[in-house]
Amino acid sequence: MTWVESRLGGFRARHDDSDARDAKRVLESLSFAAARMEGLFARPVDEITVVLHGSVISLTMTNPLMPLTWLMTDPAARRYVGGWAGATELHVLSPALLRTRASNVSGSREMLALSAASLYARRVIIDNNRDLHVIGAVRVRRELRWAWMLEGAARWFAGQTEHARPAIARRLHEGSQPRFPPGLRDATLLGGTVIDLLVREEGEISAAAFATRLDPRGPTAALADAFGGRPIRQSEEAWRSHLTRLAGP
Numbered sequence: 644m645t646w647v648e649s650r651l652g653g654f655r656a657r658h659d660d661s662d663a664r665d666a667k668r669v670l671e672s673l674s675f676a677a678a679r680m681e682g683l684f685a686r687p688v689d690e691i692t693v694v695l696h697g698s699v700i701s702l703t704m705t706n707p708l709m710p711l712t713w714l715m716t717d718p719a720a721r722r723y724v725g726g727w728a729g730a731t732e733l734h735v736l737s738p739a740l741l742r743t744r745a746s747n748v749s750g751s752r753e754m755l756a757l758s759a760a761s762l763y764a765r766r767v768i769i770d771n772n773r774d775l776h777v778i779g780a781v782r783v784r785r786e787l788r789w790a791w792m793l794e795g796a797a798r799w800f801a802g803q804t805e806h807a808r809p810a811i812a813r814r815l816h817e818g819s820q821p822r823f824p825p826g827l828r829d830a831t832l833l834g835g836t837v838i839d840l841l842v843r844e845e846g847e848i849s850a851a852a853f854a855t856r857l858d859p860r861g862p863t864a865a866l867a868d869a870f871g872g873r874p875i876r877q878s879e880e881a882w883r884s885h886l887t888r889l890a891g892p
Contacts, residue, residue: 653689665738720832725758750806765797774857795834796854804835
């Protein structure tokens with residue numbers, strides 16, 4: 644494997660020389676995500692490198708926790724966990740390898756093509772969320788508790804959620820009733836549906852503000868405030884109805 648580097652604006656990609664065309668598309672998706680988030684998040688992240696890995700083993704060598712991450716994700720969404728985000732680098736499976744992970748349902752390839760963009764969006768959200776500017780066990784606990792919000796906002800702003808209908812339908816058909824807000828196993832797939840509902844009701848600016856603060860009272864209180872102060876039970880009912888619509892034909 645011969646590593647080369649491509650660049651577009653403030654974004655760089657390290658990849659095999661045979662992946663040059665795919666690397667360009669990845670960099671374009673990062674630029675699009677950055678433009679979409681500009682003005683909504685105060686601190687942009689415009690100097691970052693994405694490393695495209697040609698094998699699962701190569702990706703796992705950069706982060707030994709990747710197998711655990713896949714194991715902790717619901718099977719309906721597992722294929723869409725394609726990498727991880729560091730402080731200055733995004734490590735993601737190469738587009739060619741991601742294409743082999745796609746299912747035959749509509750939207751699967753589109754979601755996987757935005758894997759790097761969702762990791763970039765997650766990086767932006769974390770950089771703009773002061774409550775995550777901690778280290779060690781405290782940060783890990785916070786990221787796990789708020790995984791549905793972090794994953795959901797990242798995937799919504801990257802554009803993945805709009806392609807997730809078939810995967811959501813599979814999750815609801817094959818699994819038990821999801822919690823509200825979604826639990827850790829459902830964060831990857833269903834977290835974005837909470838953000839989608841919030842955007843529909845309160846707008847993108849409110850959704851961005853919601854993603855940049857961890858309410859010390861917890862997720863339930865945060866959601867109550869985000870949805871205009873209405874009782875959490877009403878927001879849960881609205882979300883479940885929204886899931887039903889998304890999973891419909």
